[in-house]
Amino acid sequence: MTDHISTQAVTELLADLVREHETTDVFSRLVSDCREQLDAGAAALLLSTPHRGLELLSATSHRAAELELYQAQQRSGPCVDVVRTGEPLAAVGADEIVSRWPDVGQAIVSAGFLAVHAFPMIWRAHALGGLNLFSRSPELLQQPSLVTAQNFADLATLALVQPGELTEAELDERVDAALGGRVVIEQAKGVLAQTFGLQMSEAYELLAERALQDGATVTETARGVINDVQRR
Numbered sequence: 001m002t003d004h005i006s007t008q009a010v011t012e013l014l015a016d017l018v019r020e021h022e023t024t025d026v027f028s029r030l031v032s033d034c035r036e037q038l039d040a041g042a043a044a045l046l047l048s049t050p051h052r053g054l055e056l057l058s059a060t061s062h063r064a065a066e067l068e069l070y071q072a073q074q075r076s077g078p079c080v081d082v083v084r085t086g087e088p089l090a091a092v093g094a095d096e097i098v099s100r101w102p103d104v105g106q107a108i109v110s111a112g113f114l115a116v117h118a119f120p121m122i123w124r125a126h127a128l129g130g131l132n133l134f135s136r137s138p139e140l141l142q143q144p145s146l147v148t149a150q151n152f153a154d155l156a157t158l159a160l161v162q163p164g165e166l167t168e169a170e171l172d173e174r175v176d177a178a179l180g181g182r183v184v185i186e187q188a189k190g191v192l193a194q195t196f197g198l199q200m201s202e203a204y205e206l207l208a209e210r211a212l213q214d215g216a217t218v219t220e221t222a223r224g225v226i227n228d229v230q231r232r
Contacts, residue, residue: 009033013155026159027058031131034152035060038145040133041113044068045121045156046079047129054080057129057156063111064134070107077104078118082130088150090117093138114138117146119153123161131156181219188222191229 013030027045035043042064045057054072059065071077078101081089091097091105092115098105108116115135120127131153133141141149185207192203211221 009037010155013159023159024058027156030152030156030159031058031060034131034133034149038133038141038149039135041136042067042134044079044132044134045129046071046083046132047121047160048083048127054083057160064132067104067108067111067134068132071104074104077101077108078116079130079132082118082120083127086120086122086125086127088117088119088146090140091115092140108134112136115140117141117149119150121153121157121160123157128157128160184219184226185222188225191225 013026013033031043031045034040042060044059044064044067046068047055047057049055054075056065056068056072059068067077068079071080074080078089078091091100094109094114097108097114097116101108111134113134113136115138117133117135119131119133121129121131131149133149185204188207189200189203192198192206193200196203196206198206207221207225208218210225211218214221216224
């Protein structure tokens with residue numbers, strides 16, 4: 001079992017995202033790579049939709065697909081809980097799985113799985129869906145593997161929310177926004193450098209440190225620095 005997503009897996013997935021592709025193929029590759037890299041028995045993605053409720057996005061096997069659809073039907077199970085809470089979860093051993101989700105848990109155990117892990121697909125603090133890993137051995141994933149699995153869930157989120165083909169005007173707008181953010185950061189660095197007698201590199205380090213302390217982005221913190229000066 002590897003401790004991080006392999007370079008090849010990331011390279012192939014990102015290459016798919018930046019060129020013309022079938023989204024279904026991207027998700028199929030993603031769950032397959034996840035299952036293989038984490039040595040799981042099966043992997044699947046369940047998506048929460050505004051109008052249709054929970055829907056199967058992709059699965060590595062017909063049995064895994066059935067388990068995800070059953071969760072959606074019963075509105076119970078690991079992926080359902082992950083979508084509701086936005087937090088990863090795990091259940092190990094037949095007793096714990098069945099106790100936690102009686103009907104769905106029994107179906108999971110009957111399919112030969114003795115451990116289940118689920119990871120949220122988070123987009124801007126909202127859970128769009130969940131990545132489910134089913135294992136035949138009653139073992140918890142170790143911390144490096146938990147990080148890897150969440151990385152796969154994050155990649156699935158990016159694949160889902162990425163925009164379609166942009167017009168030139170839309171692309172120009174995004175470039176302008178990116179450049180505008182850079183200008184704000186440079187201005188804030190200048191303010192901090194002048195205020196505290198710092199080199200520009202030191203000013204950026206201070207800006208980044210403030211952003212980390214405030215739980216904000218560097219751009220947000222930079223805007224705050226500039227606003228403070230303007231209010232004086």
